[in-house]
Amino acid sequence: MEKVVIVDDDEKMSALLVRYLGEFGFEVVSMSRPSEALALLGQSRFDIAILDVMLPEMDGFELLKKIREIDDLPIIMLTARGELHDRVLGLELGSDDYIQKPFEPRELVARIRAILRRRKANGDVVSDSSVIKVAGIVLNRATFSVTVDGVPIELTTSEFQLLDIFLSSPRIVFPREVLMDKLRGSSIGAFDRSIDVLVSRLRTQLQDDSRNPRFIKTIHGIGYVFMAE
Structure with missing residues (x-):
């Protein structure tokens, strides 16, 4: 079972995603504070992280930079602004994808699965052309x-x-x-x-x-x- 960590201070959104992703077989941990997320990632291994841009303590971009210092797990950024600057900045800092709020949860599931398929294909499958x-x-x-x-x-x-x-x-x-x-x-x-x-x-x-x-x-x-x- 793939493990997902969500960092978003919108409790309703987080609860929705935890329930929805759980229905699709993901093990999900949700938290609102970046400091908690960094502490958890320092102790446990996750398959993918979902970060909101607007967070307490530090914004999602700063959290992304700190995560990249300790872990190379795939990261999807959530942004309510949808501006090109946000998308480009996230990619520059090392995110793997971005999705604009509001969004359909099934779209997020599709993007998570696509990223994990690529990671598995690139990292776990041994072939003659590996x-x-x-x-x-x-x-x-x-x-x-x-x-x-x-x-x-x-x-x-x-x-x-x-x-x-x-x-x-x-x-x-x-x-x-x-x-x-x-x-x-x-x-x-x-x-x-x-x-x-x-x-x-x-x-x-x-x-x-x-x-x-x-x-x-x-x-x-x-x-x-x-x-x-």
Whole structure:
């Protein structure tokens, strides 16, 4: 049974999500204070976290940063504002998805399941093609690990998934909307900056200079291509 932690000070919303997710077989823990969540995550392992942006003590973005210092579990951000700035900031800080309030609980269930499927596919299933080696990068789907020139690096779920896409099809130009479809399972317009933010985060982890790229090259007006040596 997958374990979900919810951090939201809206008691009615939290109670609804606890009941609804429980009906779909999730084990759910809900709390309202970020300090409680950090203490719990330091002691117990969860499969995914759902964070509201507006919280007491600190906002959801600050909590996201603190969680990323101790855990790489997938994180979905909840926001009532729905502004592009909030979505981009969440992705920049390492969230895996975002959903705007109000929303249908079944949509949240669908997104949780999609993220967990990707994590399981990338981290738990061993196959003949579980290891990809391209241009000094070794990506292991079975252990959810990546090394660059022999040096291990830590990636979030979405960063790992994006790198997997690039390494699986080197020298192939991916339009932004195609990458978003592959990562999210739904069509998101190329005007949305979230894919650019994710690529920027991945470049940072790979220590790849966008002005003189070794790995990921921007194809202006179209998207990105992974350059294999």
